[in-house]
Amino acid sequence: MKSLLTTILLLTATCCFAQKNKTYNDSLKAYQQQYVSSHEVVKGGDRKYFRFFTIDKNFKVLCRFERSADTSVVRMKTSGKTIPQKDFRRYGKLIFIIHDTTLQLTVYQSTPVKQNDPYKDxxxxxxxxxxxxxATYGSGRYIDIFTTDIKNNEVVIDFNKAYNPYCAYTTGYNCPIPPRENYLAIAINAGEKAFAKATH
Structure with missing residues (x-):
């Protein structure tokens, strides 16, 4: 009887885990479909060239957030010629673990930020x-969060939602190039892959 009860509990736990994982995967698939169908740069038949890694919940990570004491302006280089650099401030730092490797990323905020700026958060x-x-775009990828996502000095980031800058699809944009401090020395096999159609 005890053995039977243990088996039932294990099966129940496995089913619950599978259901949660399915729900997560379904939500990410819906997110990707919305991302593709509403993309501002890639239109019509070209949308078939979007590619994504297989959804992997291991790349959804809880991060410790440390507010930056250094708020000096960072002049981030861009891929464009009309605006060769864009100004940001270091907002804070994220520390997290993926595949037993401790990693960190700097979080930036556009400058100047005014109180009535719709992008202030x-x-x-x-x-x-x-x-x-x-496998991914040659100048790097982006993730967005909001100040309101940070609670008790923690925030979740999901690399399955990492996306390409507009420059991955066409010319004429001035896309910030990730600075050296945001290089991750592991493979992030999650999120958007390189666009499958030649753009240049």
Whole structure:
């Protein structure tokens, strides 16, 4: 009887885990479909060239957030010629673990930020990793969060939602290039891959 009860509990736990994982995967698939169908730059038939890694919940991570004491302006280089650099301030730092490796990313905030700026709560996380220039876009990818996402000095970031800058699809944009401090020395096999259609 005890053995039977243990088996039932294990099966119940497995089913619950599978259901939660399915729900997560379904929500990410819906997110990707919305991302593709509403993209501002890639239109019509070209949308078939979007590619994504297989959804992997291991790349959804809880991060410790440390507010930056250094709020000096960071002049981030861009891929464009009309605006060769854009100004940001270091807002804070994220520390997290993926595959037993402790990593960190700097979080940036656009400057200047005014009280009535609709983007005043928007935070920008550009990054590169070992897939950059191979499976993913050669200048790196982005993740967005908001100041309101940070609670008790913690925030969740989901690399399955990492996306390409507009420059990955066409010319004419001035996309910030992730600085060296946001290079991750592992492969982030999650989120958007390199666009499958030649753009240049």
């Amino acid at each position: 928007y935070l920008f996380i550009p990054f590169t990793d070992l897939t950059t220039g191979e």
